[in-house]
Amino acid sequence: MIDQETIGLLLKGVNNVTWQSLVMIGVSFVLLYLAIVKDYEPLLLLPIGAGCLLANLPLSPLIGEEGMLVALYHMGVGNEMFPLLIFIGIGALTDFGPLLENPRLVLLGAAGQFGIFLTLILALLLGFTPNEAASIGIIGAIDGPTSIYVSGILAPHMLGPITVAAYSYMSLVPIILPPVIHLMTTKEERLIRMPYSSRKISRRTRILFPIIVTVLVGTLVPFATPLIGMLMLGNLMKESGAVERLTKASAAEIANTVTLFLGLAIGSTMVGADFLKPSTLFILVLGLLAFALDGCAGVFFAKILNWLSGGKINPIIGAAGISAFPMAARVVQRVAQEEDFENFLLMHAMGANAAGQVASVVAGGVVLALMGAGG
Amino acid sequence: MIDQETIGLLLKGVNNVTWQSLVMIGVSFVLLYLAIVKDYEPLLLLPIGAGCLLANLPLSPLIGEEGMLVALYHMGVGNEMFPLLIFIGIGALTDFGPLLENPRLVLLGAAGQFGIFLTLILALLLGFTPNEAASIGIIGAIDGPTSIYVSGILAPHMLGPITVAAYSYMSLVPIILPPVIHLMTTKEERLIRMPYSSRKISRRTRILFPIIVTVLVGTLVPFATPLIGMLMLGNLMKESGAVERLTKASAAEIANTVTLFLGLAIGSTMVGADFLKPSTLFILVLGLLAFALDGCAGVFFAKILNWLSGGKINPIIGAAGISAFPMAARVVQRVAQEEDFENFLLMHAMGANAAGQVASVVAGGVVLALMGAGG
Amino acid sequence: MIDQETIGLLLKGVNNVTWQSLVMIGVSFVLLYLAIVKDYEPLLLLPIGAGCLLANLPLSPLIGEEGMLVALYHMGVGNEMFPLLIFIGIGALTDFGPLLENPRLVLLGAAGQFGIFLTLILALLLGFTPNEAASIGIIGAIDGPTSIYVSGILAPHMLGPITVAAYSYMSLVPIILPPVIHLMTTKEERLIRMPYSSRKISRRTRILFPIIVTVLVGTLVPFATPLIGMLMLGNLMKESGAVERLTKASAAEIANTVTLFLGLAIGSTMVGADFLKPSTLFILVLGLLAFALDGCAGVFFAKILNWLSGGKINPIIGAAGISAFPMAARVVQRVAQEEDFENFLLMHAMGANAAGQVASVVAGGVVLALMGAGG
Amino acid sequence: MENLGWGLQMTVLGMGLVFALLAVLWAILNLILKLDQEEAEPVTALEATQAAEQIAAVADGAVGAQIPEPATVNGMRADLVAAILVATMQHRRVLRRQAAPMMRSYWPGSQLFASRWVAAGRTRQNNNWQPKGR
Amino acid sequence: MENLGWGLQMTVLGMGLVFALLAVLWAILNLILKLDQEEAEPVTALEATQAAEQIAAVADGAVGAQIPEPATVNGMRADLVAAILVATMQHRRVLRRQAAPMMRSYWPGSQLFASRWVAAGRTRQNNNWQPKGR
Amino acid sequence: MENLGWGLQMTVLGMGLVFALLAVLWAILNLILKLDQEEAEPVTALEATQAAEQIAAVADGAVGAQIPEPATVNGMRADLVAAILVATMQHRRVLRRQAAPMMRSYWPGSQLFASRWVAAGRTRQNNNWQPKGR
Numbered sequence A, B, C: 001m002i003d004q005e006t007i008g009l010l011l012k013g014v015n016n017v018t019w020q021s022l023v024m025i026g027v028s029f030v031l032l033y034l035a036i037v038k039d040y041e042p043l044l045l046l047p048i049g050a051g052c053l054l055a056n057l058p059l060s061p062l063i064g065e066e067g068m069l070v071a072l073y074h075m076g077v078g079n080e081m082f083p084l085l086i087f088i089g090i091g092a093l094t095d096f097g098p099l100l101e102n103p104r105l106v107l108l109g110a111a112g113q114f115g116i117f118l119t120l121i122l123a124l125l126l127g128f129t130p131n132e133a134a135s136i137g138i139i140g141a142i143d144g145p146t147s148i149y150v151s152g153i154l155a156p157h158m159l160g161p162i163t164v165a166a167y168s169y170m171s172l173v174p175i176i177l178p179p180v181i182h183l184m185t186t187k188e189e190r191l192i193r194m195p196y197s198s199r200k201i202s203r204r205t206r207i208l209f210p211i212i213v214t215v216l217v218g219t220l221v222p223f224a225t226p227l228i229g230m231l232m233l234g235n236l237m238k239e240s241g242a243v244e245r246l247t248k249a250s251a252a253e254i255a256n257t258v259t260l261f262l263g264l265a266i267g268s269t270m271v272g273a274d275f276l277k278p279s280t281l282f283i284l285v286l287g288l289l290a291f292a293l294d295g296c297a298g299v300f301f302a303k304i305l306n307w308l309s310g311g312k313i314n315p316i317i318g319a320a321g322i323s324a325f326p327m328a329a330r331v332v333q334r335v336a337q338e339e340d341f342e343n344f345l346l347m348h349a350m351g352a353n354a355a356g357q358v359a360s361v362v363a364g365g366v367v368l369a370l371m372g373a374g375g
Numbered sequence D, E, F: 001m002e003n004l005g006w007g008l009q010m011t012v013l014g015m016g017l018v019f020a021l022l023a024v025l026w027a028i029l030n031l032i033l034k035l036d037q038e039e040a041e042p043v044t045a046l047e048a049t050q051a052a053e054q055i056a057a058v059a060d061g062a063v064g065a066q067i068p069e070p071a072t073v074n075g076m077r078a079d080l081v082a083a084i085l086v087a088t089m090q091h092r093r094v095l096r097r098q099a100a101p102m103m104r105s106y107w108p109g110s111q112l113f114a115s116r117w118v119a120a121g122r123t124r125q126n127n128n129w130q131p132k133g134r
């Protein structure tokens, strides 16, 4: 019979509202606002916000045992499959031609990873454990799937804020990068025009590139094998031209489905007490710092290259070495055109940007290797 | 060496044919006939029929340990993921505009759920357990994913007949609803014309709607969170316009794949002795009754509203409050035009219909809450 | 602190390169070469090659516990789901019309499976276990999903080379079949023209065909139920015309995704010492032999039919009975036109080819039944 | 009869809850719409039906949405019937328009006239049945 | 040699079963086709091949269907060769047609003539090889 | 400060590894490009930018690629600004071309002139911001 107990059941929801859940629902509203109104990386932030909202409703069955969001987490976040599948799609749409035309730009990609390690030190000083510090630093890879992959292994309890930071900052590239560039360069440097050259990259080279990168990076940094392997698998499928159906499926159907599931699953990790800690704020601030430091390091290194080459390299293309392909390159081009509307640096910036993509993944693997993860 | 035993193995298939499996294969033929020839909800009934056929072939490895149909069941039926994913797609294609233009229609949606509870009582009297009775009643939600979700939790052993009933009756809306309407209304009532008004619903309101419904329903009826959350997630993605790729993927690729898998998995639960019981017949009959009672209650409540509003509401739009969006609304429009070809009620019926969609989900959650499922 | 151990970690990758892994990376390059440059079944061989490469990089986390390739293996290879899903897509694109117009051609399909059993005997004599021998023989089904399904059950440790052989030889149909045909037939026989007739196959018959085949084969050879069931499910969906969305999803989105995952997972089984054994070479050679024997048997049986029918059947259409739909039929047509440009055998060859498709699946089930697998 | 009592309690509680929840929703919706300050304005039946049909046509794409079959009215193609209906209504309006400028309810260039064939098409979808008793 | 015996038994049983099953299928198919009562009627080689090519073209979309590469015959584009072939056959038919009405095997307006370019295209797909020994 | 030491070691080792790896990659890439024997040849800024834009446009399709919003420059539509820019550069080139044949850097029929509208479109995507300080 229906009794007090049953009626208690009916009020159970309202009774289980906590201030933490209310705050987290507020956080989910902020994420949805950023995604929908501010258009910040909506493909990720909208599902993350929705996942966060659904997970923080009182007694949400979605995060109970057998709950759908938990099932999605186990399906592809716990085992790191989702970020890797997204990487296949990214590889399938990335053209490394600008890098192949101008291979020395790979070094700019390396420089753009400095922020990872500087932030790691700061995080250590703030009292984070080494694994946590490394996970925070990896936000400085400015690369969503890499951040998810690395922090999912090193510090899964911080996956939520790290992913949110990584994607938010990726979408802030057009806002954060220009002041960093201006801070690091003089007007004269920004006005440097670079020669435009073109080299027909043979199909053979384009096909060899992903294979060589996979074997090289995979042998020297085994921890980077999954990330670089999937990125380069996508690129190999694209450049081979032999499996158009699979290339398209990777970049469209698979990527879309996985993005939705990934976002929901990550959002569902952002629950109450775990998220509402000072550390979350530190993560957000440190991540932003890592980003800015990346840009500075990239530009600084490009200045050195410029000095070595006798003034033939515009230092601002160093800022594109941070990854966030192809947005960072576009932002660099903009900054150049702000001062001289006829200064076209896009091709060079794209090369540095593609290098940053590869270097981010390498840096992710190196961090995992140095932490001895799973070793 | 090959011996008697081996030859026995070869005849094992024929030897394991039972009359139950033959009857069930016959049932699968009926389902395929309904799907292919009669065009009754073929997207669900064809896979269900095929799953039923394949599961009832003698010694079918598909339902053995590690069998594919069992794997599909565990992938998304046992954990309720498939109906929830389908709900994202339904939400992504549902426009709640007609309801937002005329919010009082939500009450018609509530009335259209009466059949659920009346049928529950009848089922109890017929000797079903409370959980079973509630699962049978939920057929009266006239909403496939809700029926699958609720009965999957309360009475998974009856998932097969309940799903078949739910989808069959959804496809019978054009046949069942008109006589119910005629029974409940006079010609004068059916001739009532309603004023047509239009209100520009702002994008803000359209975006707020799914969020508010999720928070409201999710807080008050936590058991409804998964259902309402996924329906409204799909709607939020659509109305935000910010994640078109994910919206499309939810409504197309994901929905298609999940529908195929869901149908096969549910069909595979319809095996022999479990299905061939008088209870199955009761389920089918009671489900039909629940449907008819829903329609009656909806029309009856609309008559009250008509009386309260001084004759400004055509009672037949109450029949659209049963869910089955947008078919029920179309049927109501038809019935109106049968008597007066210039009587256009579609917009009002669509509002009631959208309300019925929300109310069905709410009713599903309320039933789960009252049964204390998982509580 | 960072110490010797950490630096040891960094060199761990290089230190763990073995000659086996180097050879296997070489094998992966051969597979990629065949896929990309020679265009041999690239949809399968490229992912297999990539999976093989990624699995043989030193200490590859992709095949560690929780590794992505291992997860993909468990997702759909270990439980045989991937080849079955691919079969739905194949069924959805196969038109059995040419077979229905000329039903006696089914016997040609049966003859084209002789190679399976002859190779099985040879493999036994070479010292393989019965299960291994049967798995090798099944390469002679010249049907990728069947080979994967059967060998995945009987000898999962040989899945890699068997799948590679099956798909490579499928892509070698245009090279292997013509000499086999010439060896087995005289010029006079190859010049035989066959009468062209056309029979309107009713929609009813087209819909009944997959249902009948499923029930018949499934009852008599339960082990074939999954294979024939999925092939015929795809065909039923197509011929019914009632579930176009699901048909399309099966043949496109699902098939593409599954093919990529299947290839990667199978490639990842090709690791070092397990693969580099004389048995692998035997598998490749025996598989080729099985293929050739299939063609011979098919042509030989067609010669008998020709003799029985008083010279009205061109024996070369027997070679299309091996499966590999629709390629084998096209090759037969070519061989015919080589001698007489106006000899059009395509329709008859397609009938034999479709029969071969069905017969291959039946043979797969029969082999499983005779081995008592899972029984 | 213990069951009956429990069932009745379920019904009362259940329907009570459903109504209560949707009533709260109604109140909130009214509140939001107040904020929007968009007044409802009268439109014609055709306009309302067209808009509703567009919404229904999108929803037809959902799994389980039950897209109706092509329709007949009295054995005639329903789209033909609908076209005739629209043509008749249109004719009446033209007459009204020619009566006197002040009586026009639609001005030349109105969207409505431009889209009458669309209306016919949409309405067609709306008429897929055999009227009762004929 | 125990293995050989077992293998032979496998072969006999296995092929026996495969043949038996397909023979039963054959019988059933014949039965169904009887019910259809559609008689097989003769068509031309081109018609049959066109129909077969359409079926093959759809099946080419399957994973693992081995879509052949663009073809050459003797170094010439295969589609050109096929077009020449069809043109030649066509010419022969026209001559036949002009000879005497009673000799016509195709009547004016036949589908076949209308679709000869389609035929050329389909046939092209059919000719993707280098004839042996040239 | 033990942490600081460890962190610094991480930084040195980490960045050292990243640089070392990419340097090896650089060396290998140079080697491959040598094999290709394709010499880099100078192109115009517009050509280089067009090519780069095409690559960027494809990459925009990736999840998380941050496709920029439609742009304005100083409140004007960016594509208009870009079109003006290209027209100006074009005008300058025409003047140069008319000066003397030997001064032409582009010959009639050059791809570049043919695709100037494409260039404008591509450049537009490149200009999606409000220049600083105006």
Ligand code: NA
Binding pocket: A112, A113, A140, A141, A142, A143, A321, A322, A323, A324, A356, A357, A359, A360
């Ligand atoms: Na980076």
Ligand code: NA
Binding pocket: B112, B113, B140, B141, B142, B143, B321, B322, B323, B324, B356, B357, B359, B360
């Ligand atoms: Na309902």
Ligand code: NA
Binding pocket: C112, C113, C140, C141, C142, C143, C321, C322, C323, C324, C356, C357, C359, C360
């Ligand atoms: Na075969």
